[in-house]
Amino acid sequence: MLDPFRALAELGDSPRFGSAAAGMKTEIPCSPDLILRLDWMRLAELVRAISAHAGCELARSIVLEDGSVMFGMIERPNTPHPQRALVKTAPWNEWGATPETVMRFAREVRTAARTRGILVAPAGFTPAAQLAAQQHRIEMVDATALHRVLETLAEERRGLLLAIATAGDYLTPTCPVCLEKLSRQEGATQEELGHRVRRIQESGLVADPVEADCVEVAQGAEVTFLHEVRSRELRIAGGAVGDFVCEGPVTLLPGGMLDGTLAARSVRVEDGAELRGRFRILQGPPMPFVKEVRPWRWRCPGVSGKPECRRVNFEPHHG
Numbered sequence: 001m002l003d004p005f006r007a008l009a010e011l012g013d014s015p016r017f018g019s020a021a022a023g024m025k026t027e028i029p030c031s032p033d034l035i036l037r038l039d040w041m042r043l044a045e046l047v048r049a050i051s052a053h054a055g056c057e058l059a060r061s062i063v064l065e066d067g068s069v070m071f072g073m074i075e076r077p078n079t080p081h082p083q084r085a086l087v088k089t090a091p092w093n094e095w096g097a098t099p100e101t102v103m104r105f106a107r108e109v110r111t112a113a114r115t116r117g118i119l120v121a122p123a124g125f126t127p128a129a130q131l132a133a134q135q136h137r138i139e140m141v142d143a144t145a146l147h148r149v150l151e152t153l154a155e156e157r158r159g160l161l162l163a164i165a166t167a168g169d170y171l172t173p174t175c176p177v178c179l180e181k182l183s184r185q186e187g188a189t190q191e192e193l194g195h196r197v198r199r200i201q202e203s204g205l206v207a208d209p210v211e212a213d214c215v216e217v218a219q220g221a222e223v224t225f226l227h228e229v230r231s232r233e234l235r236i237a238g239g240a241v242g243d244f245v246c247e248g249p250v251t252l253l254p255g256g257m258l259d260g261t262l263a264a265r266s267v268r269v270e271d272g273a274e275l276r277g278r279f280r281i282l283q284g285p286p287m288p289f290v291k292e293v294r295p296w297r298w299r300c301p302g303v304s305g306k307p308e309c310r311r312v313n314f315e316p317h318h319g
Contacts, residue, residue, distance in 0.1 A: 028166050030150055030158065032143040036122045037317065040092045041174040042165045044069035047089065047120055049161050050149055056085075063176050065308065067092030070108070072115075084115040092173055092314050096123030097140070099132045103202055106136035120146070123317075126208035175312050178304035182314065185299040198231075203238075219255060234264065236273070247282070 057077040109117035198212035225242030236256040246264040252273035298314035
């Protein structure tokens with residue numbers, strides 16, 4: 001993984017960002033769905049442009065390998081009470097915000113004194129993510145909120161921003177390493193299709209539904225799941241309370257405790273672990289509890305020769 005604070009591209013200076021001739025027009029109507037479908041690069045440009053139009057003083061952006069963008073800014077810079085803020089867009093493979101997304105950003109915000117955090121997640125925030133954001137005083141911005149802001153702008157200014165955001169191919173994501181457009185790769189390998197892991201390391205209530213290939217509760221975490229948890233594999237090293245349905249094996253590691261109802265193909269309780277509540281063995285063929293992963297991915301063509309490009313592997317948002 002790249003150093004989270006190493007600038008891969010200076011968005012404010014790049015000709016890919018902000019270079020639009022006066023009088024550009026777009027026939028594409030503005031809507032939350034349009035914002036939701038933008039390339040991460042175009043989304044970052046739009047957020048920066050809106051912030052600049054509001055009179056904020058912007059620092060240069062940092063592009064992370066996951067397609068998220070982070071930049072600092074000063075609100076009301078020429079007033080007696082300026083406010084520092086750190087803005088970040090959600091990673092491409094998330095696009096919405098989970099509690100883990102919010103917690104990662106909250107830790108980044110804490111590294112800067114007297115700075116508030118603004119997290120932009122076009123696909124929205126799960127109920128648990130909203131709770132985490134409120135607890136850590138993170139401002140939440142989704143596609144609907146961005147659309148509302150755009151609708152308040154003068155028609156000429158709004159048209160210019162949309163023209164810049166939708167010029168050329170604005171739907172295909174960009175490689176965050178080399179800034180070339182990604183290409184659609186059909187027939188990804190089984191390994192790439194994936195072992196999607198939901199790893200929970202923080203104690204607390206998980207209020208959003210959980211579905212994954214593998215769900216892990218880390219050692220030391222005490223977690224209560226509000227909705228039924230569905231997975232192909234379940235590994236518990238901490239404390240987990242709720243209802244669980246697992247297509248495959250369940251492993252309770254030393255120190256792990258599962259309290260609630262459990263339906264699984266098999267259960268292994270290691271020394272020092274504890275299984276409470278009701279348990280039943282699933283019979284018959286596996287049921288499609290977990291949504292199938294899309295059969296294609298966005299990958300970097302690698303024309304730049306940078307080895308980091310090989311790690312760029314984005315799930316599609318649409319189609």
